[in-house]
Amino acid sequence: MADADARPRLHGELLSTSLLAFLKNWNAYGYQLSQRLAEAGMPDFDSGTVYRTLRQLEKTGMVSSFWDTSESGPARRMYSLTKAGEVFLSGWIETLQNYQSILQQALAGLAPSVPGSTAGPDETR
Amino acid sequence: MADADARPRLHGELLSTSLLAFLKNWNAYGYQLSQRLAEAGMPDFDSGTVYRTLRQLEKTGMVSSFWDTSESGPARRMYSLTKAGEVFLSGWIETLQNYQSILQQALAGLAPSVPGSTAGPDETR
DNA sequence: GTTCATAGGTGCATAATGCATCTACAAAGG
């Protein structure tokens, strides 16, 4: 979990959905996706996790893959988004909007929408 | 991980940061936070996870707590955000903006910023 | 005295993660 001086990372749902999003309009392979995430501003994450997450996404039907040996060099496992993956991605966008609204309301210092909740800011301090 | 028909949930960093955000302007206890999350549109998540996440956040110095026995009923463990928690939350906002921009660029179908990357949409389909 | 809502927690099996390590292909350099 978050350590006192740790910087936040992308993993879990954030990683999965980033990968799905990248695959929305372009097919790609793991190494490529791994690099693209790094370039997008998340430098320190594990490539093993990326590869495993992709396999996991395939197991649950979000993406499909095949070995691409058309180029020279090591074979690449090319991934593409499935219909189920698109549906899941849409659902995620909604969830994310909920999350954003939680975050923004909370940060704006708006009153929680719970009747009988404790009074204002710094109430118990 | 994401199952083909599963709805996305809040956990991991999403849960931690939601909790921290809720505590930004108001102190609260676990049961309350658990309910607030449910009301905010995330109905199906585990309360045990919420309690454990809060203890974890305390262990890493993001929040602090004390037993509140001022009200009638079972004692409540009141949490408040620490300075470290605020700092972490700010860092998270930045990370989230990166993530959002990844998502939006990908969904908009913009070209990935990788030289030599494969051509346009549906290139290999 | 029993039931219900509140409040927090634990045990256990399973899943996810970070880190190190490994295979393999091809180009370049000596």
Next chain:
DNA sequence: CCTTTGTAGATGCATTATGCACCTATGAAC
């Protein structure tokens, strides 16, 4: 020919996180 470097993917293992079920306890209502 042999070694190094970059590309590409994967696994073993220890640690951590999670879901589910279950447990304790307080107090109000019946």
